[in-house]
Amino acid sequence: MENIFGSVHYNAIGPYLKKQFGGRVAKLALDGGFTCPNRDGSKGTGGCTFCSEDGSGRFTGPLAEQKARLADKWPEDTEYIAYFQNFTGTYAPADRLRHLWEEALALPGCVGLAVATRPDCLPPDVLDLLEEFDRKTFLWVELGLQTACEQTAAAFHRCYKNADFEEAMRNLSARGIKAVIHLILGLPGEDKRQVMSSAEYVSSFRPFGVKLHMLHLMEGTVMGEQYKNAPFPLLSQEEYVSLVVDILERLPQDVTVHRVTGDAPREDLIAPLWTGHKKAVLRAVQQEFRRRGTFQGCKV
Numbered sequence: 001m002e003n004i005f006g007s008v009h010y011n012a013i014g015p016y017l018k019k020q021f022g023g024r025v026a027k028l029a030l031d032g033g034f035t036c037p038n039r040d041g042s043k044g045t046g047g048c049t050f051c052s053e054d055g056s057g058r059f060t061g062p063l064a065e066q067k068a069r070l071a072d073k074w075p076e077d078t079e080y081i082a083y084f085q086n087f088t089g090t091y092a093p094a095d096r097l098r099h100l101w102e103e104a105l106a107l108p109g110c111v112g113l114a115v116a117t118r119p120d121c122l123p124p125d126v127l128d129l130l131e132e133f134d135r136k137t138f139l140w141v142e143l144g145l146q147t148a149c150e151q152t153a154a155a156f157h158r159c160y161k162n163a164d165f166e167e168a169m170r171n172l173s174a175r176g177i178k179a180v181i182h183l184i185l186g187l188p189g190e191d192k193r194q195v196m197s198s199a200e201y202v203s204s205f206r207p208f209g210v211k212l213h214m215l216h217l218m219e220g221t222v223m224g225e226q227y228k229n230a231p232f233p234l235l236s237q238e239e240y241v242s243l244v245v246d247i248l249e250r251l252p253q254d255v256t257v258h259r260v261t262g263d264a265p266r267e268d269l270i271a272p273l274w275t276g277h278k279k280a281v282l283r284a285v286q287q288e289f290r291r292r293g294t295f296q297g298c299k300v
């Protein structure tokens, strides 16, 4: 097996989309005005204990506002994927979702759609709608699994079981819809063995993509308060980077990598503070691949 990714060492989504669309494709993070069944009482209240009041979507906003804000940053001809990022992006009646997605796709430059949601929020009419949009645009669905360890998931109040995730993956796959799975590294009580086992579980579904995040503890979250009252061990940057590279070495080469570290807004970040320096973490991941002389999929 050879390193087909050059100096990047892994199948990063940016270059993948560039190849697919013949130019730069950015993601436009949107707020569709959703909430989450794990907050409104239908599945739970208070949400996952690490989730912030903005539903992990600090950098999102309404469509027109986001496009205007990013116009200075991107060249005029940049194409983009409309990304419904915060809270549960399918937690609404199908006709409302249709309206939102059509509105996003109608904007000049929009070449695709990404929808972040929970596996237990994909009823048949929403799956039908996703399938319909998948036929007319480049679409993927993101699922926040975070861990395959049921005990850890219960401790942070995920409020769905792995069986729900497995059913969602079966339904998406049967309709040919691409899935991107989120994993959080460094959850309380998890060691390297558990993280690698979650990564192996995710790989076994051969998803379109994965997103890896370090756990970051934010002000205003239940887990942030728990940490302030009784600090628990967190991964150092070196430990995190080593785990990321271990995971990617075992990830099949056709699985796209959407993120190897998160965007922690520094003003509300309690710990670990190194997660506020995204570029340094990205550089450290590259350096670790170079040091080992390895690349994504070399240990599959």
Ligand code: SF4
Pocket: 036, 037, 038, 039, 046, 047, 048, 051, 052, 055, 056, 086, 087, 088, 118, 144, 158
């Ligand atoms: S499912 Fe997502 S949006 Fe809902 S509480 Fe958990 S992390 Fe937040």
